[in-house]
Amino acid sequence: MKATIVTIGDEILIGQIVDTNSAFISKSLDKIGVETHEMLSISDDKQHILDTFKKLQNKVDLVIITGGLGPTKDDVTKKTFCDYFDDELVVNPQVLAHVTELIEGFYKRPITQMNKDQALVPSRCTVLHNQVGTAPGMWIKKENTVFISLPGVPYEMKYLVEHEIIPKVVKEYKRPYILHKTILTYGQGESMVAERIEHWEDALPEFVKLAYLPSPGRVRLRLTARGLNKELLEQEIDKQVILLDAIINDIIVGYEEDQTIEVVIGSMLKKQKLSIATAESCTGGSIASLLASVPGASGYFKGSVVSYATQTKIDVLSIPSALIEEFSVVSAQVAEAMALSVKNLMKTDYAIATTGNAGPSKGDGDAEIGAVFIALATPTGVLVEEFNFGQPREKVIDRAVYKSLEMLQKEIIKFV
Amino acid sequence: MKATIVTIGDEILIGQIVDTNSAFISKSLDKIGVETHEMLSISDDKQHILDTFKKLQNKVDLVIITGGLGPTKDDVTKKTFCDYFDDELVVNPQVLAHVTELIEGFYKRPITQMNKDQALVPSRCTVLHNQVGTAPGMWIKKENTVFISLPGVPYEMKYLVEHEIIPKVVKEYKRPYILHKTILTYGQGESMVAERIEHWEDALPEFVKLAYLPSPGRVRLRLTARGLNKELLEQEIDKQVILLDAIINDIIVGYEEDQTIEVVIGSMLKKQKLSIATAESCTGGSIASLLASVPGASGYFKGSVVSYATQTKIDVLSIPSALIEEFSVVSAQVAEAMALSVKNLMKTDYAIATTGNAGPSKGDGDAEIGAVFIALATPTGVLVEEFNFGQPREKVIDRAVYKSLEMLQKEIIKFV
Numbered sequence: 013m014k015a016t017i018v019t020i021g022d023e024i025l026i027g028q029i030v031d032t033n034s035a036f037i038s039k040s041l042d043k044i045g046v047e048t049h050e051m052l053s054i055s056d057d058k059q060h061i062l063d064t065f066k067k068l069q070n071k072v073d074l075v076i077i078t079g080g081l082g083p084t085k086d087d088v089t090k091k092t093f094c095d096y097f098d099d100e101l102v103v104n105p106q107v108l109a110h111v112t113e114l115i116e117g118f119y120k121r122p123i124t125q126m127n128k129d130q131a132l133v134p135s136r137c138t139v140l141h142n143q144v145g146t147a148p149g150m151w152i153k154k155e156n157t158v159f160i161s162l163p164g165v166p167y168e169m170k171y172l173v174e175h176e177i178i179p180k181v182v183k184e185y186k187r188p189y190i191l192h193k194t195i196l197t198y199g200q201g202e203s204m205v206a207e208r209i210e211h212w213e214d215a216l217p218e219f220v221k222l223a224y225l226p227s228p229g230r231v232r233l234r235l236t237a238r239g240l241n242k243e244l245l246e247q248e249i250d251k252q253v254i255l256l257d258a259i260i261n262d263i264i265v266g267y268e269e270d271q272t273i274e275v276v277i278g279s280m281l282k283k284q285k286l287s288i289a290t291a292e293s294c295t296g297g298s299i300a301s302l303l304a305s306v307p308g309a310s311g312y313f314k315g316s317v318v319s320y321a322t323q324t325k326i327d328v329l330s331i332p333s334a335l336i337e338e339f340s341v342v343s344a345q346v347a348e349a350m351a352l353s354v355k356n357l358m359k360t361d362y363a364i365a366t367t368g369n370a371g372p373s374k375g376d377g378d379a380e381i382g383a384v385f386i387a388l389a390t391p392t393g394v395l396v397e398e399f400n401f402g403q404p405r406e407k408v409i410d411r412a413v414y415k416s417l418e419m420l421q422k423e424i425i426k427f428v
Numbered sequence: 429m430k431a432t433i434v435t436i437g438d439e440i441l442i443g444q445i446v447d448t449n450s451a452f453i454s455k456s457l458d459k460i461g462v463e464t465h466e467m468l469s470i471s472d473d474k475q476h477i478l479d480t481f482k483k484l485q486n487k488v489d490l491v492i493i494t495g496g497l498g499p500t501k502d503d504v505t506k507k508t509f510c511d512y513f514d515d516e517l518v519v520n521p522q523v524l525a526h527v528t529e530l531i532e533g534f535y536k537r538p539i540t541q542m543n544k545d546q547a548l549v550p551s552r553c554t555v556l557h558n559q560v561g562t563a564p565g566m567w568i569k570k571e572n573t574v575f576i577s578l579p580g581v582p583y584e585m586k587y588l589v590e591h592e593i594i595p596k597v598v599k600e601y602k603r604p605y606i607l608h609k610t611i612l613t614y615g616q617g618e619s620m621v622a623e624r625i626e627h628w629e630d631a632l633p634e635f636v637k638l639a640y641l642p643s644p645g646r647v648r649l650r651l652t653a654r655g656l657n658k659e660l661l662e663q664e665i666d667k668q669v670i671l672l673d674a675i676i677n678d679i680i681v682g683y684e685e686d687q688t689i690e691v692v693i694g695s696m697l698k699k700q701k702l703s704i705a706t707a708e709s710c711t712g713g714s715i716a717s718l719l720a721s722v723p724g725a726s727g728y729f730k731g732s733v734v735s736y737a738t739q740t741k742i743d744v745l746s747i748p749s750a751l752i753e754e755f756s757v758v759s760a761q762v763a764e765a766m767a768l769s770v771k772n773l774m775k776t777d778y779a780i781a782t783t784g785n786a787g788p789s790k791g792d793g794d795a796e797i798g799a800v801f802i803a804l805a806t807p808t809g810v811l812v813e814e815f816n817f818g819q820p821r822e823k824v825i826d827r828a829v830y831k832s833l834e835m836l837q838k839e840i841i842k843f844v
Contacts, residue, residue, distance in 0.1 A: 023641055025464045026608070027455025028650070032446050034469070039443025048441045053450070053467035083619035084640045119617070126619035144818075165642075167823050192442070201535070203499035203542035224500045225439055226581075234444070290734075296720020297713030300734045304712020307788050307821055309736070316734035317744065318706075318716045324731035324774050328744070358740050372723050402560070405723055407583045
């Protein structure tokens with residue numbers, strides 16, 4: 013079963029916003045064994061939409077469209093739907109009641125004609141009721157292809173995917189299983205890893221695919237198995253992971269089953285009743301916000317001191333100014349002191365500290381652009397590592413964030 | 429002049445990563461008057477790539493491909509290039525020298541055959557030299573279409589777009605001008621704004637397009653003008669903005685010329701030599717990390733106390749526990765105290781504080797899920813506002829972050 017995801021909107025084509033909807037939809041489809049064949053972003057021009065529908069007709073089973081719906085946008089998309097499906101717009105009473113309730117009842121605003129028009133849908137479509145917004149989703153089948161239209165607002169789209177589309181597809185279609193397992197390695201480059209596991213890779217069965225997902229400093233290896241027998245797929249993946257582990261055990265740091273490192277760390281900390289705090293300079297709170305993005309983070313994440321200015325390090329973290337003068341603000345000694353200070357301040361088991369110069373120009377002190385010190389305070393001591401992440405600025409911040417979490421994960425994994 | 433952007437990689441099609449490369453490329457093209465016709469994500473399967481190339485041949489002027497390059501991936505993409513362009517791979521001595529220098533000189537690793545193979549390129553392509561990585565970019569023309577292949581690693585792709593592709597396109601092609609101006613409004617919904625400006629919108633000239641970009645609580649209006657006479661376009665946009673301002677002056681809060689709110693705030697603070705700090709609970713450091721993401725932020729951003737746990741509010745921000753007991757941790761009083769405390773601690777002119785319950789379940793205290801208090805301490809007092817951002821969690825955090833920055837911007841704009 014194959015799907016194509018189509019995003020409608022000029023704001024995407026001019027790069028004003030990044031399309032995150034497609035990734036969410038494809039991930040949701042992947043979990044139920046529906047393969048995303050292509051993703052496509054097109055303009056909100058009627059002819060462009062019609063041409064796209066024609067091209068996709070009977071080429072895939074599902075076409076999921078986001079964007080192009082909303083009080084000022086309905087016109088083009090809905091009229092295009094009517095044109096393509098040779099249908100006409102009718103008022104859906106349930107949608108009208110819902111829109112009226114939301115606007116007048118919840119938002120306490122007078123309802124406008126544009127609001128009311130949101131209840132207009134093609135007569136032959138199945139309405140997907142949007143409980144978290146005003147624009148309804150639409151499901152309409154032509155020949156062998158189902159066209160599904162969703163609003164572009166991410167949480168409305170997500171609501172409809174989770175509550176309407178996935179259950180409906182699961183109920184109405186037979187699908188194979190698609191299983192993934194991602195092995196996290198670090199310390200060696202992609203080409204080095206590839207050469208070490210070459211024989212293992214060549215011997216993988218037909219129905220298991222390997223992908224290399226390199227980022228600076230680490231390589232993730234993703235195994236994907238596809239087939240009708242779920243148990244067989246699971247057995248094969250487990251077997252291959254054991255074989256792989258025997259070859260590159262020295263660089264494997266963990267496994268991801270569709271989980272990000274902040275989620276993995278969160279569940280490890282929770283399980284062991286351990287807590288964490290951060291003291292961040294060059295990362296500016298990015299480690300804290302990543303830790304806090306996980307539901308239930310309040311169980312183990314106590315907080316952070318973002319000591320961006322040197323004076324803040326002195327005032328809030330009580331770093332002695334003599335230490336800063338002697339070693340400079342970007343130094344192993346200051347990173348270590350920051351980690352110990354915040355660990356003490358917030359009474360945690362672990363603490364991460366970062367200090368560096370993200371660039372593009374030299375900041376406080378005279379540290380090289382790209383230089384970062386990361387300190388990890390543990391129940392038994394402090395580790396400090398020095399890096400140079402080069403440029404640009406966003407890469408330095410990003411790598412410092414993930415390197416910090418990797419250092420933390422490596423430490424706590426010892427107790428699992 | 430039209431371009432299509434093609435992203436190659438199964439990791440995108442299964443939703444494992446979000447494609448941010450396409451937005452960067454289209455934004456860069458838009459600035460020099462090249463229109464992105466479509467964006468497309470496809471699998472790293474040879475036939476899929478070939479079919480895509482065929483479909484795009486002579487339909488657009490530029491096809492920019494990212495992904496599918498790298499030590500373990502070169503094979504498919506480069507061989508597909510050779511097939512499609514009827515060419516063969518040859519060693520490029522300059523690339524070989526660069527790869528060798530990078531691996532042996534900078535990374536101090538033995539060079540592998542896979543590394544060396546990165547210097548293989550189709551004989552007729554123009555090599556785009558990648559100074560920040562090992563995989564070279566390639567530029568190759570067939571009939572009326574130029575195909576450009578770039579590595580998928582974002583900073584390598586960005587380097588090649590900025591230093592190689594944009595200058596080359598500017599030099600070799602004539603292009604029209606595309607100008608955008610985005611007007612920020614808040615306080616009224618999309619349909620309400622649309623009805624108020626209907627007559628103005630209907631009277632816009634042919635070459636000016638209007639787009640509504642709604643997010644919860646605010647609507648951005650984007651004007652786009654396209655044409656050969658830059659001065660004329662600028663005059664028309666200015667004129668239309670003045671006309672618009674006369675109609676909805678009460679809800680316009682600012683303008684974006686391709687700038688995010690954190691950049692706009694940064695330059696306002698810098699110009700007026702003012703400083704800012706944050707005390708964050710439910711936003712977990714997201715406001716801090718957004719402020720710190722701007723180059724030169726150290727000039728005005730002093731830092732943050734992320735007081736995620738209640739005890740951290742007491743220990744680090746010295747919030748009296750009696751205040752928390754009396755009003756609860758999610759309250760106007762605690763938000764106000766947090767803002768004043770961090771302002772005092774970090775000696776800044778402004779301070780933002782957030783406390784709320786992002787959900788999905790109830791946290792410390794008994795606040796409703798979605799409830800957030802935002803306090804803004806200014807040189808003359810403290811403002812506090814109460815919100816309920818509903819659910820899901822990411823929406824609550826996101827809206828709290830942007831609402832905080834909007835409150836700050838509204839305050840400092842008074843002094844500009």
